[in-house]
Amino acid sequence: MNIVVLVKQVPDSGAERELRSDDQTIDRSSANNVLNEMDEYAVEEALKLQEALGGEVTVLTMGPEQAGEAIRKALQMGPDKAVHVLDGALHGSCAVATSKVLAAALRTLNPDLVLAGAESTDGRVQVMPHMIAERLGIAALTGARKLTVDGGTLTVERQTEEGYEVVTAATPAIVSVWDTINEPRYPSLKGIMAAKKKPVQTLSLADLGISPDEVGFAGSTSTVVESTKRPPRQAGTKVTDSGDGGVQLVEFLATERFV
Amino acid sequence: MDFDDTPEQKALREAVAALGRRYGHEYFVAKAKSGGHQTELWAEAGKLGYLGANLPAEYGGAGGGITELAIVAEELAAAGCPLLLIVVSPAIAGTVIARHGTEQQRRHVLPGIADGSTKVAFAITEPEAGSNFHRLGTVARRDGDDWLLRGSKAFISGIDECDLVLVVARTEDAATGKLKPALFLVPTDAPGLSRTPLEMEVVAPEKQWLLYLDDVRVPATALVGGSTDAGLPALFAGLNPERITIAASAVGTGRYALERAAGYAKARAVWGRPIGTHQGVAHPLAHAQIQVELARLMVAKAAARYDAGRDLDAGTAANMAKYAAAEASALAVDTAIQAMGGNGMATEYGVATLLGVTRVTRIAPVSREMILNFVAQHVLGQDRSY
Ligand SMILES: Cc1cc2nc3c(=O)[nH]c(=O)nc-3n(C[C@H](O)[C@H](O)[C@H](O)COP(=O)(O)OP(=O)(O)OC[C@H]3O[C@@H](n4cnc5c(N)ncnc54)[C@H](O)[C@@H]3O)c2cc1C
Numbered sequence: 001m002n003i004v005v006l007v008k009q010v011p012d013s014g015a016e017r018e019l020r021s022d023d024q025t026i027d028r029s030s031a032n033n034v035l036n037e038m039d040e041y042a043v044e045e046a047l048k049l050q051e052a053l054g055g056e057v058t059v060l061t062m063g064p065e066q067a068g069e070a071i072r073k074a075l076q077m078g079p080d081k082a083v084h085v086l087d088g089a090l091h092g093s094c095a096v097a098t099s100k101v102l103a104a105a106l107r108t109l110n111p112d113l114v115l116a117g118a119e120s121t122d123g124r125v126q127v128m129p130h131m132i133a134e135r136l137g138i139a140a141l142t143g144a145r146k147l148t149v150d151g152g153t154l155t156v157e158r159q160t161e162e163g164y165e166v167v168t169a170a171t172p173a174i175v176s177v178w179d180t181i182n183e184p185r186y187p188s189l190k191g192i193m194a195a196k197k198k199p200v201q202t203l204s205l206a207d208l209g210i211s212p213d214e215v216g217f218a219g220s221t222s223t224v225v226e227s228t229k230r231p232p233r234q235a236g237t238k239v240t241d242s243g244d245g246g247v248q249l250v251e252f253l254a255t256e257r258f259v
Numbered sequence: 260m261d262f263d264d265t266p267e268q269k270a271l272r273e274a275v276a277a278l279g280r281r282y283g284h285e286y287f288v289a290k291a292k293s294g295g296h297q298t299e300l301w302a303e304a305g306k307l308g309y310l311g312a313n314l315p316a317e318y319g320g321a322g323g324g325i326t327e328l329a330i331v332a333e334e335l336a337a338a339g340c341p342l343l344l345i346v347v348s349p350a351i352a353g354t355v356i357a358r359h360g361t362e363q364q365r366r367h368v369l370p371g372i373a374d375g376s377t378k379v380a381f382a383i384t385e386p387e388a389g390s391n392f393h394r395l396g397t398v399a400r401r402d403g404d405d406w407l408l409r410g411s412k413a414f415i416s417g418i419d420e421c422d423l424v425l426v427v428a429r430t431e432d433a434a435t436g437k438l439k440p441a442l443f444l445v446p447t448d449a450p451g452l453s454r455t456p457l458e459m460e461v462v463a464p465e466k467q468w469l470l471y472l473d474d475v476r477v478p479a480t481a482l483v484g485g486s487t488d489a490g491l492p493a494l495f496a497g498l499n500p501e502r503i504t505i506a507a508s509a510v511g512t513g514r515y516a517l518e519r520a521a522g523y524a525k526a527r528a529v530w531g532r533p534i535g536t537h538q539g540v541a542h543p544l545a546h547a548q549i550q551v552e553l554a555r556l557m558v559a560k561a562a563a564r565y566d567a568g569r570d571l572d573a574g575t576a577a578n579m580a581k582y583a584a585a586e587a588s589a590l591a592v593d594t595a596i597q598a599m600g601g602n603g604m605a606t607e608y609g610v611a612t613l614l615g616v617t618r619v620t621r622i623a624p625v626s627r628e629m630i631l632n633f634v635a636q637h638v639l640g641q642d643r644s645y
Contacts, residue, residue, distance in 0.1 A: 069266075076270055186274045189308035189321040192267050 038117025279338025305375015319370030336511025
């Protein structure tokens with residue numbers, strides 16, 4: 001089974017993140033950029049399937065030069081190779097434009113299964129798998145907490161707020177995963193050393209037959225016009241216990257509708 | 260001169276740190292106090308190839324250098340769960356066998372050391388011979404094709420969790436009649452080899468043992484390098500890796516203690532504002548931080564020289580790194596405790612638990628005085644007094 005895992009470099013969600021003042025895109029220069037956390041689970045799932053079923057695991061990203069770091073990070077876990085869609089004209093692409101590019105890249109790879117994280121910690125739109133599925137005419141099984149493969153049939157436990165749904169589809173398909181699906185491995189030292197030598201193919205828009213005006217700011221369906229910083233956190237409520245602390249705590253929880 | 264990790268070293272550092280954090284200091288203390296060992300952490304680090312970082316790829320290692328193994332030792336210690344046997348098994352025994360073992364010995368032990376499934380202890384110290392190894396009294400005698408080892412060893416760490424022990428003994432030189440060192444790989448369950456635990460005031464999962472070798476019979480293939488001439492160079496080969504990895508581990512422990520104390524000083528308010536705003540608290544922490552960082556730099560320098568094949572240059576740097584790291588980590592733990600007040604001594608806060616471990620680093624594997632002797636003699640050109 002040939003698997004492609006979509007990965008993305010994002011600014012560390014543990015630190016303060018900012019938008020650039022000139023074009024309202026994410027400021028990557030000041031941020032500590034990391035591999036999107038949920039993507040590690042997708043890579044892990046791909047590697048587990050490869051161990052069981054054989055085949056090849058390819059990592060695919062679209063992003064600027066430095067997104068190569070996220071590719072390396074993913075390759076250190078064990079995938080065989082990577083494809084990096086890199087083109088200056090991509091800057092500012094919205095989700096719809098991005099899905100066009102990723103779908104075009106996936107067509108060149110022709111995988112049986114595409115795996116992705118259920119969301120990225122920067123955009124958090126959660127729609128990429130659906131849009132890609134639509135463009136490729138394949139099924140999208142999203143938000144998986146469990147995935148099983150039986151021949152050409154995929155079965156997914158789809159995590160919902162109330163519980164889970166069991167959905168199936170035939171390959172080829174795209175599956176997005178939550179962090180409940182597995183426990184990603186730490187890269188082994190051999191994996192770290194080997195990643196340096198693994199092939200990373202760079203594709204431009206021209207290679208994919210996409211014209212620059214279909215992507216970037218020009219080709220995007222949405223534009224961020226303006227942004228405002230989150231207001232600073234308000235000081236919390238302090239409960240001083242003078243015998244009625246317990247009552248006060250419960251009252252606080254009740255007024256905030258926590259209980 | 261490059262002061263940064265390579266991308267691969269950075270990735271290794273992050274991965275080991277993440278693994279260490281999953282176990283953490285509570286795991287370390289729980290194992291130490293229950294008489295257990297960090298078996299799960301060791302196994303996982305071995306499986307991920309971290310323990311074999313420095314060992315040749317053709318024998319199952321990762322083919323890196325002592326720089327990589329030092330990163331592993333440092334980051335686990337910085338997570339609060341140092342593995343003392345890194346210093347002994349892959350650093351000392353692994354290096355000695357890789358560089359001076361016979362082909363058969365390399366094939367036999369290195370893959371296991373590299374993946375952690377084989378642990379090798381190191382036994383040089385004797386009740387009557389610590390700093391002065393010229394006085395070793397453990398003797399190896401020929402008996403047919405075999406060797407018979409007789410003597411006793413003291414303070415041998417972790418022998419109860421090891422499969423083999425690398426024993427430093429002495430043999431009689433046929434020509435001169437003089438005794439010279441010879442190293443033997445001895446199974447820890449060999450008949451005639453017995454041990455008793457030494458009660459120590461150190462909170463650590465690795466215990467120290469007295470060993471008795473009562474005519475322990477080993478085959479000729481147990482003699483490291485297959486010749487008694489291999490003994491001295493083999494013994495020296497282990498020294499730099501030993502010093503560099505123990506120093507790296509000490510630096511990690513120093514980082515751990517200061518991180519704990521810094522977090523505490525920022526949160527703890529005694530006079531209405533965090534105690535870290537008092538320079539009487541913050542400056543000692545800052546001072547200790549500088550000492551730890553300086554020691555860390557020396558560890559990196561020693562490791563870089565060693566990995567560049569410059570054993571002699573590495574020796575001076577490794578000794579200095581060991582000295583500086585031991586002093587810095589002991590200072591860091593002591594300073595951290597002071598900053599944390601009574602909680603500094605509470606088990607729950609996980610700092611005073613490291614008093615023993617950091618104090619020991621000033622004595623073992625080589626004492627601060629012996630390093631000062633080395634520097635006085637070899638760097639400052641003074642005559643030796645002993
Ligand atoms: C926790 C722990 C773990 C250990 N693990 C191991 C192990 O796994 N394997 C192993 O073989 N050994 C091990 N050791 C032993 C350790 O290497 C020795 O304790 C160390 O080398 C010092 O030797 P000694 O204890 O005999 O001290 P001594 O040699 O008796 O020295 C006593 C004191 O005198 C000082 N001194 C000695 N000579 C001089 C001199 N010429 N000039 C100035 N000062 C001098 C020393 O610095 C020291 O302060 C361990 C020790 C400890 C405490």
